Amino acid sequence: MLYYLFTWIEQYVHIPGSGLFQYISFRTAVAVIVSLIITTGYGSRLIRVLRAKQVGETIRDLGLEGEKKKQGTPTMGGLIIIAGIMIPTLLFAKLENIYVILMLITTVWMGAIGFLDDYIKVFRKNKEGLAGRFKVVGQVGLGIIIACTMYFHPQIVVRETVKNPAPGSQVEAHIQEGTGQKYYTRDVKSTKTNIPFYKNNEFDYAKVLSAFGLNGPVLTFIVFLLVVVVIVTAVSNGANITDGIDGLATGTSATIGGTLAILAYVSGNVIFSDYLNIMYIPNSGELVIFAGAFVGACTGFLWYNSYPAQVFMGDTGSLAIGGIIAAFAVLIRKELLIPILCGVFLIENLSVIMQVSYFKYTKRKYGEGKRIFRMAPLHHHYQKKGYHEAKIVTRFWILGVILAVLTIVTLKVR
Numbered sequence: 001m002l003y004y005l006f007t008w009i010e011q012y013v014h015i016p017g018s019g020l021f022q023y024i025s026f027r028t029a030v031a032v033i034v035s036l037i038i039t040t041g042y043g044s045r046l047i048r049v050l051r052a053k054q055v056g057e058t059i060r061d062l063g064l065e066g067e068k069k070k071q072g073t074p075t076m077g078g079l080i081i082i083a084g085i086m087i088p089t090l091l092f093a094k095l096e097n098i099y100v101i102l103m104l105i106t107t108v109w110m111g112a113i114g115f116l117d118d119y120i121k122v123f124r125k126n127k128e129g130l131a132g133r134f135k136v137v138g139q140v141g142l143g144i145i146i147a148c149t150m151y152f153h154p155q156i157v158v159r160e161t162v163k164n165p166a167p168g169s170q171v172e173a174h175i176q177e178g179t180g181q182k183y184y185t186r187d188v189k190s191t192k193t194n195i196p197f198y199k200n201n202e203f204d205y206a207k208v209l210s211a212f213g214l215n216g217p218v219l220t221f222i223v224f225l226l227v228v229v230v231i232v233t234a235v236s237n238g239a240n241i242t243d244g245i246d247g248l249a250t251g252t253s254a255t256i257g258g259t260l261a262i263l264a265y266v267s268g269n270v271i272f273s274d275y276l277n278i279m280y281i282p283n284s285g286e287l288v289i290f291a292g293a294f295v296g297a298c299t300g301f302l303w304y305n306s307y308p309a310q311v312f313m314g315d316t317g318s319l320a321i322g323g324i325i326a327a328f329a330v331l332i333r334k335e336l337l338i339p340i341l342c343g344v345f346l347i348e349n350l351s352v353i354m355q356v357s358y359f360k361y362t363k364r365k366y367g368e369g370k371r372i373f374r375m376a377p378l379h380h381h382y383q384k385k386g387y388h389e390a391k392i393v394t395r396f397w398i399l400g401v402i403l404a405v406l407t408i409v410t411l412k413v414r
Contacts, residue, residue, distance in 0.1 A: 002091045003027065021092075024268075024285050028261070028292035031088035035293045039084040039300025043077070047304065047311050050074035055122050064375075064383050073309060076118045077301065078317020082111045084297030085290070085324070093289040098155045099331050102146060103290045103324065109145075110236060110323030113138040114315035129315065139236055139323070143229030146327055150228075151221050157187040158333070159270075159280040187282055191220055193333040194278060196340070196410035201278055203336065231335050232326040238345030239322030241352060241377050245389040246309040247302055248379060252344050252400045253321045254298035259341055259404040260325070261291035264332045266411070276411050284332055294324060307390045341407040344400050351378040 006021035020026045050056075056072035085107055093100045117130035150156050195203040205227065206220045243249035266272040268285025298321070304310045313321075325342065329335045339346055355376035363369035374384035382392045 001095070003094060024265070024288050027092040028288050031092045031289050031292040032296040034088040034091065035084040035296025036300045038087055039080050039297050040303050042083070043080050043301065043304045043311070046077065046080050047074050050076060050311065064380065069308070073312055075122065075312040075314040076115070076316050077305065077311035078111065078114060078118075078313040078315070078320055081297045081301050081313060081317045082107060082320055084300055085293045088293040088296070089290050094286050097283055097286045098149070098153055099284050099287050100290060102149060102331060103287065103327060105145065106142060106323050106327040107320055109138070109142050111316055111320040114317065114319035117315040117319070135319070136233065139233040140229050142323060142327070143232040144225065146232065146330055147221075147225040147228040150330070151189075151191075151224060154189075155283065156189075157282060158190045158192065159185050159187050159282060160190065161185055190279075191224055192279065193336055195336045197413060201411065227335070228330055231330060231338060232323060234349065235326035235329075235338060235342055235345060236319050236322030238342060238349045239325065240315060240318040242345055242348045242379075243313060243318040244377055245379050245383070245393060246307040247305050248393045248396055249318055249321065250298050250302045250305050250313065251393065251397045253325065254295050254302065255397065255400045255404050256325055256341055257291055257295040257298060259407055260328050260332070260334075261288050261295065262408060263334050263337075263411075264288045264291055264328070267332050267334075278411060279333065281332060287328065287332060291328065294328075307393065337407050337410065340403055340410065343403040344396055348377045348379070351381070352376045 003021050006018045009015050010018040010022070051074055055074055055076055086104065089100065089104065095101070113130070113135060117135065120126050121129040191205040192202050193205070194201050205224045206215070208223050209215065209219050239249055239253065242252060264284060264287040266276055267278060267281045268283070268288070270280050273280040301313065301317070305313065322345070326335075326338070329338050329341070334341075351373060354372055358372050359369040373381040375381050379389075379392050379396065383389060
């Protein structure tokens, strides 16, 4: 909203400095600051309200050191994360931008699912919360919305180079620096995405079925839809599972958010995308402002969520964070980088899958279930081994930073 106000001021009133709002970098910086102010400044107030309403976490007895001290710690703190994301985005982003609209929908959608889950746990005193099938329905529904919008919306395009444009076709002429050669580009609907360690770092979903002699836009859309749904479901569940000890999911998500901001900036900037030889996505640069608010919200929430946590984000925050990361990566066509970027979420997810699968297999074969880890998810395994949770969190953060750097490096690795 302030973007439109200062654009009007710059155009008609000419107040010095109002033109700064035309720069994505400036609006992103301000979004980070405002988000930090909201989460740190109003986080304590939310904690007091949650305590007054007796919105406390019920801790299961897992035999872990220090878990009894966490009994009754306020939960549903994800509300302040959502506020820290939504308010700066509404203030500083272009609200007619389809990418921004989709991210706002994602935040509210996943936040509402998580809030309903927490509400059932806290106020209905049902430890199971929202039934898993309803969570999956919500995640699949969001994936369908994102996939359909990306596939059919006319404003979601990529810029491609055209070697021999047909006479009269809508193309833009450019002069390549250094060589002086002329080349042409045009904005087109595309099912291409970025993929690491592959020629030109690009992959077309249409090729998945063409290898089997199948072609057609309907089949291509089905493949794309399935990929998006799987990614949204997996990442949101991964963030939810990772949110098991103080600050782990919050700090990891802040690192991921910062990386996504960098990827969105270079993908939405014609100069950087040309230099890095990655696809240019027109109008996607506005997502950097959303990413800035996301990083600010996660970092600010960490003020209260770091060990020993004064508040838990609950499913309200974890499901929203996971959905945001997944949707953001899909929109900037970096979803195939998620196994690297969200490696912490991935190993947490895999540890649970491996533990449950192996237990069922051994119970069926030997009559007694056996375990790979002392406890799953993986962070609880290290707790069982005697590591302090602050050390576990710090080491997982370091791993997250390493994976973030590797993700960025893949942009230049062919």
